[in-house]
Amino acid sequence: MSGIQEDDDLVFRKIASLIEPLNDKGVKLTRETDMIADLEIDSVSVLDIVMDIEDSYDISIPVNTISEIKTIGELVDAIHDLKKEQS
Amino acid sequence: MSLFDKFKSTAEQYNALVAATERDPFGVSMDEIKGPTRAIVKGKEIVLAGTNNYLGMTFNKDAVDAAKIAIDEAGTGTTGSRFANGTYAAHRKLENDLAEFAGYKYCIVFSTGYQANLGAISALAQPPNDVILIDADCHACIYDGCQLSGAQTVRFRHNDPESLDKRLSRLDENVSGKLVCIEGMYSMFGDVAPVGEFVEVAHRHGAQLLLDEAHSFGVFGDGGRGVCERDGVLADVDFYTGTFSKSLASIGGFVMSNHPELEYLRFSSRPYMFTASPSPANIAAANAALKKIAEDASMRTSLWENANRIHAAFTQLGFELCAETSPVIAVKMANREQAFMAWNFLMDHGVYVNLAIPPGTPNATSILRLSVSAAHTNEDLDAVVGAYTALSEALAS
Numbered sequence: 001m002s003g004i005q006e007d008d009d010l011v012f013r014k015i016a017s018l019i020e021p022l023n024d025k026g027v028k029l030t031r032e033t034d035m036i037a038d039l040e041i042d043s044v045s046v047l048d049i050v051m052d053i054e055d056s057y058d059i060s061i062p063v064n065t066i067s068e069i070k071t072i073g074e075l076v077d078a079i080h081d082l083k084k085e086q087s
Numbered sequence: 088m089s090l091f092d093k094f095k096s097t098a099e100q101y102n103a104l105v106a107a108t109e110r111d112p113f114g115v116s117m118d119e120i121k122g123p124t125r126a127i128v129k130g131k132e133i134v135l136a137g138t139n140n141y142l143g144m145t146f147n148k149d150a151v152d153a154a155k156i157a158i159d160e161a162g163t164g165t166t167g168s169r170f171a172n173g174t175y176a177a178h179r180k181l182e183n184d185l186a187e188f189a190g191y192k193y194c195i196v197f198s199t200g201y202q203a204n205l206g207a208i209s210a211l212a213q214p215p216n217d218v219i220l221i222d223a224d225c226h227a228c229i230y231d232g233c234q235l236s237g238a239q240t241v242r243f244r245h246n247d248p249e250s251l252d253k254r255l256s257r258l259d260e261n262v263s264g265k266l267v268c269i270e271g272m273y274s275m276f277g278d279v280a281p282v283g284e285f286v287e288v289a290h291r292h293g294a295q296l297l298l299d300e301a302h303s304f305g306v307f308g309d310g311g312r313g314v315c316e317r318d319g320v321l322a323d324v325d326f327y328t329g330t331f332s333k334s335l336a337s338i339g340g341f342v343m344s345n346h347p348e349l350e351y352l353r354f355s356s357r358p359y360m361f362t363a364s365p366s367p368a369n370i371a372a373a374n375a376a377l378k379k380i381a382e383d384a385s386m387r388t389s390l391w392e393n394a395n396r397i398h399a400a401f402t403q404l405g406f407e408l409c410a411e412t413s414p415v416i417a418v419k420m421a422n423r424e425q426a427f428m429a430w431n432f433l434m435d436h437g438v439y440v441n442l443a444i445p446p447g448t449p450n451a452t453s454i455l456r457l458s459v460s461a462a463h464t465n466e467d468l469d470a471v472v473g474a475y476t477a478l479s480e481a482l483a484s
């Protein structure tokens with residue numbers, strides 16, 4: 001069954017909630033979930049999710065960074081890094 | 088594991104969709120071209136309503152004659168690049184004529200519009216200190232230009248100057264050059280950018296603006312100079328890019344600017360330096376088409392009359408359209424499957440439009456993209472409206 005792994009990191013929870021509507025295959029979302037390989041979300045939709053995240057946290061995540069990100073955990077880490085840098 | 092594994096899931100999805108219809112929407116071959124708006128496909132004559140032939144000049148007599156003369160006088164190909172051994176007087180003349188027509192001081196002709204954007208963006212912005220900001224819906228060649236440049240690239244929300252404003256405000260002081268990239272009219276939905284607002288936001292933050300008028304050159308503005316002319320900000324655009332492959336009915340591309348530094352691209356832009364220049368026939372046809380655009384506004388008038396007619400007819404039929412009236416009229420479909428079915432239905436009814444599905448479309452929508460041409464006759468448009476009427480009935484039943 002689908003669902004989101006317990007995690008007290010607010011960034012993880014935010015991202016998982018943005019991805020959940022596109023999780024057609026009902027994969028359990030964890031930090032290890034690969035957005036393109038496991039969820040079959042296309043690359044443009046990943047960019048659009050990132051845009052929502054940017055506006056929630058008031059940060060800019062360069063396309064160059066996103067193209068190296070595969071898993072939800074990597075995205076969470078990148079956002080923590082950027083929040084530190086850009087605040 | 089092989090190089091081909093990565094194609095598998097997309098290929099399976101694609102093959103399943105094609106198998107469910109009779110034709111491959113991305114493999115249509117026009118067996119015989121009857122004119123700017125008609126072709127024979129598999130023995131049947133169809134109306135072409137999915138081209139970028141906005142002004143309908145692919146068979147313009149002056150352009151055809153000029154291309155023929157150019158072949159006789161200068162040969163079939165230049166066999167060389169603009170930088171090294173492929174610049175003829177005709178390339179220079181076209182650069183001058185384009186600049187004069189649009190009212191810019193400098194112009195560089197590239198081999199395609201794709202390469203013009205690739206070449207301008209990759210040469211202008213460099214890592215690590217330059218930043219490129221692009222509209223989320225920009226064309227692939229703008230994305231590819233960013234990638235080739237290697238500079239940090241930030242997307243902002245489509246047609247949303249405030250979203251750009253926020254992202255420019257967030258940049259730190261170490262950033263040196265800032266390049267904002269937008270388009271005039273967007274090719275998939277036919278929606279138009281608020282170019283004036285983007286100019287204001289970009290310049291307020293010390294950024295420069297690159298505007299791709301690929302689909303709007305010859306179409307918008309009193310003189311056909313694009314959306315920036317319509318919005319009265321033509322002189323404020325830092326880099327104006329365009330193509331010969333749409334309203335100019337040829338192949339090639341260009342970048343125009345009032346900055347003298349544009350000339351530096353001639354020895355720093357790899358997509359300019361390392362590919363063959365447009366052939367004499369392409370240049371001659373584009374130059375003749377440009378002359379016609381400059382002298383004769385009647386094609387533009389017909390184009391907009393045709394666009395208004397189709398937009399009104401589709402609205403009346405109850406289709407969900409993606410934008411206000413423009414020469415691109417996109418109908419939203421419920422999903423991929425319905426879009427494939429509808430595309431096939433229109434082909435059965437003798438009308439060719441473009442099927443566009445995610446990820447090639449904004450907001451993951453599936454659409455039927457129709458483009459209007461000045462060359463469409465009333466008979467062509469009757470056929471189009473007839474086919475869409477039948478489609479709306481089929482979808483309702």
Ligand SMILES: Cc1ncc(COP(=O)(O)O)c(C=O)c1O
Binds near residue numbers: 302
């Ligand atoms: C917005 C935009 N820019 C550039 C291009 C590329 O033009 P060309 O066909 O000359 O390579 C296109 C066409 O596909 C386009 O839609």
